[in-house]
Structures are given as C-alpha cells and as structure tokens.
Amino acid sequence: MKKSILMLSVAWSSLTASAQQVGLKDVLGKYFTVGVALSTRVTSDGDAAADALVDRHFNSVVAENCFKGEEVTPQEGVYRFNAADSVVAYAQKHHLQLIGHCLVWHSQAPKWMFTHADGTTVSRDELIRRMQSHIRTMMGRYKGKVFGWDVVNEAFEDNGEYRRSPYYNIIGPEFIEIAFRTAQEADPGAELYYNDYSMSKPGKREAVCKLIRQLKKEGIRIDAVGMQSHNGMDFPNLADYEASIDSFAAQGVKVCFTELDINVLPSPQQFSGAGIEQTFEFQQKYNPYSKGLPAKVQQQVDDRWMAFFEIYRRHASQISRVTLWGLTDKDSWLNDWPIKGRTNYGLLFDRNGQAKPVINKIIDLFN
Numbered sequence: 001m002k003k004s005i006l007m008l009s010v011a012w013s014s015l016t017a018s019a020q021q022v023g024l025k026d027v028l029g030k031y032f033t034v035g036v037a038l039s040t041r042v043t044s045d046g047d048a049a050a051d052a053l054v055d056r057h058f059n060s061v062v063a064e065n066c067f068k069g070e071e072v073t074p075q076e077g078v079y080r081f082n083a084a085d086s087v088v089a090y091a092q093k094h095h096l097q098l099i100g101h102c103l104v105w106h107s108q109a110p111k112w113m114f115t116h117a118d119g120t121t122v123s124r125d126e127l128i129r130r131m132q133s134h135i136r137t138m139m140g141r142y143k144g145k146v147f148g149w150d151v152v153n154e155a156f157e158d159n160g161e162y163r164r165s166p167y168y169n170i171i172g173p174e175f176i177e178i179a180f181r182t183a184q185e186a187d188p189g190a191e192l193y194y195n196d197y198s199m200s201k202p203g204k205r206e207a208v209c210k211l212i213r214q215l216k217k218e219g220i221r222i223d224a225v226g227m228q229s230h231n232g233m234d235f236p237n238l239a240d241y242e243a244s245i246d247s248f249a250a251q252g253v254k255v256c257f258t259e260l261d262i263n264v265l266p267s268p269q270q271f272s273g274a275g276i277e278q279t280f281e282f283q284q285k286y287n288p289y290s291k292g293l294p295a296k297v298q299q300q301v302d303d304r305w306m307a308f309f310e311i312y313r314r315h316a317s318q319i320s321r322v323t324l325w326g327l328t329d330k331d332s333w334l335n336d337w338p339i340k341g342r343t344n345y346g347l348l349f350d351r352n353g354q355a356k357p358v359i360n361k362i363i364d365l366f367n
C-alpha cells in the first residue's frame with residue numbers, strides 16, 4: 001500500500017513538473033505568436049533567469065525602448081546602434097521573431113527631428129525628408145531581421161481626431177501615408193503596423209478603420225493594427241474591445257495585442273489609456289499592495305487575465321500576435337506610471353521571476 005502511494009506521488013510530481021515545462025508559446029502559439037517586450041537589462045547586460053523564461057514561453061520579442069528614435073539617434077546623422085544591435089542578436093540567439101518599435105511617434109522622437117540648430121521649426125519638406133531618412137536608416141539596417149514594424153504609433157486622440165503632434169502640425173495628416181509608403185519601399189518583406197492605445201474607444205476605432213481603408217485605396221500596405229492593451233481592472237470595456245477587434249479585422253488586416261499588461265492599482269478618477277504625459281502625485285492610497293496582493297485581489301486580477309485571454313481565444317483567427325509589455329512585475333513600467341514609485345502587479349511573472357498560477361489556466365484555455 002505504502003509503495004503504491006509512493007509511486008503515485010512520484011508519478012504525480014513528474015506530471016506536475018512536466019506540466020510546468022509547458023510554455024505559453026507551445027500552446028497559444030498554435031493560434032498566434034506570443035511576444036514579450038524586453039529592456040536592455042536583459043538583451044544587452046544578460047540575465048540568465050530571464051533568458052530561461054523567454055526561451056520557455058515566448059517566440060517573439062520587441063525592444064521596450066532601445067529602438068526608439070530618441071534612443072538611437074541623438075543628433076541628425078548620428079546613430080548609436082549598439083543596444084538595438086544587441087536586441088537583434090538576442091532575437092537570433094533565442095529564435096524569436098523580432099518586432100521593431102517604433103518608427104514615427106511624437107513621443108520619444110529624436111530630439112532634433114522638428115527643429116533646426118537655431119531652434120526654429122523645420123519646414124514641411126524638411127520634416128518629410130528627416131522622417132523618411134529615419135525610416136530608411138532603421139529599416140535598411142535591419143532588413144530581413146525585423147519581422148514587422150510599428151510604423152506609426154499613437155497618431156489619434158481617443159475621440160478619433162488627429163493628435164496635434166509636430167508630425168501632424170508640420171506635415172498634415174498625410175504624414176501617416178508618407179511613412180507607410182516609405183516603409184513599404186524600405187523593406188518590402190517586413191510587415192507594417194499602425195499601433196495605438198485605448199483602441200476600444202469608438203472614436204479611435206473609427207478613425208483607425210478609416211485610415212486602413214484610405215491606405216489600401218492608395219495601394220499602400222498595412223498588415224495589422226496593434227491594440228496596445230495597457231489594460232486596467234475596469235478599462236477597457238470588454239464589449240468595446242471585442243467590437244474593435246471585429247472592426248479592424250473587417251478591414252482586411254490582422255490584429256495584434258502589442259503591449260499587454262494590467263494595471264491592478266487604484267487610480268485617480270477618469271483615468272485610462274497609456275499617454276506618458278499623464279502623471280499624478282504619489283499618495284499612499286494609490287499604492288495599497290506594497291507588501292503583496294491579498295488573495296481576494298489576486299483572484300480578481302486572475303479573472304481579468306482570463307477575460308482578456310478568453311477574448312483572444314474566441315477571436316484567434318483574427319489575431320496574429322499577443323505581446324506582453326515586459327517579463328516580470330519588477331521591471332514593469334507600471335511601477336512608475338502614472339504615479340512614480342508604486343508596487344504594481346501587471347504581468348504574468350512575479351518579482352522573483354516565478355510564473356503566476358494564472359499562466360496554467362491560460363494554457364488550459366487554449367489546450
């Protein structure tokens with residue numbers, strides 16, 4: 001009797017051990033690519049524990065910051081590619097599809113992009129020239145190595161109006177078309193994306209659908225729309241979120257979830273989205289879980305993860321990729337935004353790099 005109990009428990013522990021070996025990519029990967037955003041701490045400095053998680057769970061990667069204009073090109077004509085090159089090498093070493101983020105974005109644009117040395121604003125022609133040159137430089141260098149690019153990021157307000165960014169103000173709305181056309185020529189083999197947050201908002205959804213139709217009408221390729229998905233416990237509205245997936249897919253493009261995380265902390269009223277200009281002062285009441293998440297809250301967060309992955313399961317045929325915006329809670333940007341210095345729990349791996357139990361539920365959902 002004792003012997004059979006022992007054998008049973010050995011069999012059980014090897015079963016759970018092998019269950020733990022299953023990675024997100026092994027199961028969800030049958031439906032779409034599973035990506036992660038990594039910082040240079042992992043891709044340049046090296047972190048063996050992080051590498052092991054990446055190897056097990058992901059088949060796509062994006063640099064959280066080091067492909068951005070501000071990071072690669074401090075002055076016109078001067079490029080610092082070290083960090084970005086390391087991401088390319090990392091992707092190759094770990095057999096990951098590489099996503100380029102991002103080419104044209106008002107935020108974190110190269111500092112010199114919109115002005116001359118004397119501080120005066122550049123002309124329309126000059127900004128077009130600079131924007132195109134940046135696109136060609138980045139896409140030319142990484143041709144054949146980057147699978148797809150976020151060509152234009154965050155060009156619309158939530159109500160669907162064009163964001164009054166320097167690109168819009170100086171060039172006009174055609175900057176988007178010009179950017180996509182230039183990207184298409186620079187690397188005809190790369191996928192091209194429009195990427196934005198709060199994509200569940202009906203106004204933004206309509207504007208993006210219109211943009212896709214317009215690009216297609218002009219013969220310009222757009223392969224997918226990126227719904228960033230910096231989600232919270234009470235936003236987005238799930239019905240609106242699903243409606244956006246259907247609407248984008250109906251325009252003949254794939255949908256990617258490009259920056260998925262869940263902000264679990266209480267926020268000042270009227271708060272949603274991911275605009276980094278939105279910040280609030282630290283108050284203890286907005287940082288209630290600095291010593292850990294109570295079980296009841298953890299359950300609510302797990303339910304929220306499941307709600308999103310149930311949507312991805314239902315819409316799997318419309319989706320080409322789901323990327324998490326970071327690996328562990330320790331490194332997540334959500335600890336410092338929209339309020340600095342908080343303890344947030346927005347990702348699928350905890351501060352010690354342990355997979356959260358909800359991962360197995362997500363895997364079961366797709367099994």
Ligand code: 9MR
Pocket residue numbers: 064065068108197228259274275276333
């Ligand atoms: O996570 C990124 C954070 O580390 C940077 O400080 C910030 C500014 O560059 O950008 C964050 O990533 C943003 C992404 O590039 C675009 N969508 C919103 C993301 C969160 O702000």
